[in-house]
Amino acid sequence: MSTSSIIAIDAMGGDFGPEVTIPASLERLKDNANLSLIFVGDEKQISAHLKAQGQQNSERVKIQHATQKVEMDDSPAKVLRTKKDSSMRVAINLVRDGEADACVSAGNTGALMATARFVLKMIPGIDRPAIISTLPSVFGHTHVLDLGANVDSGAEHLFQFGVMGSELVKALDGIDNPTVGLLNIGEEDMKGNEQVKMAAQLFETSHLNYIGFVEGTALNAGSAKVDLIVTDGFVGNVALKSIEGAAKMIGVALKEAFNKNLLTKLVALVVMPVLANFKKRIDPRLYNGATFLGLRGTVVKSHGGADVVAFANAVKIAEVEITHNVTKKISERVQLVLSERES
Numbered sequence: 203m204s205t206s207s208i209i210a211i212d213a214m215g216g217d218f219g220p221e222v223t224i225p226a227s228l229e230r231l232k233d234n235a236n237l238s239l240i241f242v243g244d245e246k247q248i249s250a251h252l253k254a255q256g257q258q259n260s261e262r263v264k265i266q267h268a269t270q271k272v273e274m275d276d277s278p279a280k281v282l283r284t285k286k287d288s289s290m291r292v293a294i295n296l297v298r299d300g301e302a303d304a305c306v307s308a309g310n311t312g313a314l315m316a317t318a319r320f321v322l323k324m325i326p327g328i329d330r331p332a333i334i335s336t337l338p339s340v341f342g343h344t345h346v347l348d349l350g351a352n353v354d355s356g357a358e359h360l361f362q363f364g365v366m367g368s369e370l371v372k373a374l375d376g377i378d379n380p381t382v383g384l385l386n387i388g389e390e391d392m393k394g395n396e397q398v399k400m401a402a403q404l405f406e407t408s409h410l411n412y413i414g415f416v417e418g419t420a421l422n423a424g425s426a427k428v429d430l431i432v433t434d435g436f437v438g439n440v441a442l443k444s445i446e447g448a449a450k451m452i453g454v455a456l457k458e459a460f461n462k463n464l465l466t467k468l469v470a471l472v473v474m475p476v477l478a479n480f481k482k483r484i485d486p487r488l489y490n491g492a493t494f495l496g497l498r499g500t501v502v503k504s505h506g507g508a509d510v511v512a513f514a515n516a517v518k519i520a521e522v523e524i525t526h527n528v529t530k531k532i533s534e535r536v537q538l539v540l541s542e543r544e545s
Contacts, residue, residue: 205236205524206237207236207303207304207520208237208239208301209227209237209238209240209302209303209304209305209306209517209524210240210242210297210302210304210305210306211239211240211241211242211307212242212305212306213244213247213248214242214243214244214247214268214271214272214290214309215271215272215290215307215308215309215310215314216307216309216506216508217274217308218507219247220241220243220247220248220251221251222508222513223513226508226509226510226511226513226514227241227513227514227517228255228263229510230517231257231263234521237262238264239262241264242265242292242293242296244268244271244289249265266293268289268293269287270287270291271288271289272285272288272289272291272310272314274506275310276310277312278312278313278315279316281310281317282316282317282320290307290317291317295321297499297500303500304500304501304502304520304523305318305499305500305501306491306501306502307501307502307504308504308506308508311350311506314501314503315331315494318331318494318497318499318501319497322497322498322499323497323498324496324498325529325536326536327362327533327537327539327540328366328532328536330355330359330362330496331352331495331497332347332349332351332352332362332366332367332435332495333347333348333351333503334346334347334366334367334495335347335349335492335493336489337421337445337489338422338483338484339421339423339424339427340422340423341424343489344420344427344429344430345367345371345429346441346442347363347366347367347432348363348432348433348438349435349438349439349442349492350442351435351494352436353435353436354436355434356397356400357401357403358401358404360401360404360432360434361401361404361405362496362536364382364384364410364430364432365532366496366532366535367430368380368382368430369531369535370523372526373522373523373525373526373528374522374523377429379411380411380430381412381413381427381428381429382405382410382411382412382429382431382432383412383415383431384398384401384405384433385415385416385417385418385420385421385431385432385433385437385438385441386416386417388415389414389416390415391415401432409542416431422445486505486512487508487509488515489515490504490505490508490512490515491504491517493523496532497529498529499529500520500523500524500528
């Protein structure tokens with residue numbers, strides 16, 4: 203399936219701004235002949251970077267000037283109130299106005315969520331947005347939401363997350379009927395708090411491919427593959443940061459072990475190809491890009507410290523969502539669920 207896509211890039215967002223966002227986005231331009239880009243931010247800086255990349259005269263690249271930049275420590279309230287001409291806000295405005303099909307930003311997560319929700323509004327029938335991303339697992343990968351948009355979600359919210367996430371997984375992985383699990387402290391029906399027990403009842407009476415409760419091990423190494431794992435934002439964010447911390451610890455420990463003495467350094471040379479393959483498999487840059495589901499428009503959040511490879515992957519996720527019209531499909535599925543309940 204191929205379709206033309208226009209993506210608004212918050213060129214100034216993230217820790218590195220145009221130094222990363224522009225070359226990364228241009229890499230996607232090379233791979234997708236149907237893609238066009240609108241770089242939003244300081245026109246002088248963007249033009250200089252495009253010239254350095256030999257893309258200053260490309261018909262598939264436009265610049266939308268914005269006079270302000272959202273800083274990583276800006277509060278959402280401050281951004282909404284005082285930074286109406288920020289690269290982030292203008293990029294989202296382009297989606298609202300139909301001039302772009304999606305926005306990709308590596309900027310302040312809280313500000314991006316607040317701005318996107320204010321500008322784009324919610325899909326009718328969805329109470330709260332949710333952040334969904336992908337984690338590597340022994341089966342390849344697993345999609346997880348919510349990863350921090352909501353710290354306190356009720357059973358109905360969890361069910362809505364499952365409906366939205368299922369539609370996205372269909373598009374990203376090409377799965378007709380993805381499996382959905384509800385994160386809990388055990389797989390038995392009697393385990394968990396009232397929140398997850400009530401959510402389970404909603405899932406069990408739906409048309410989703412619900413497989414029941416799953417434990418935390420399912421995030422990376424469960425006994426069976428789960429395509430989508432649903433949880434609230436508090437638990438999801440803690441789990442995500444714990445996994446990131448464990449991965450860093452393993453990396454540091456391996457480096458220290460192999461640098462211990464001459465013998466271990468020689469062993470490192472022998473196992474280097476194996477370690478390289480392992481590192482590539484769990485490379486977080488290849489999983490970068492979290493979607494804000496529930497909005498009436500596509501917004502993908504890149505990690506603030508993303509490099510060129512990582513940011514390019516976030517842009518690629520936006521391309522897939524546009525191609526498969528994920529926002530429209532989520533809206534249609536939500537309306538179907540609502541009508542089923544009323545009948």
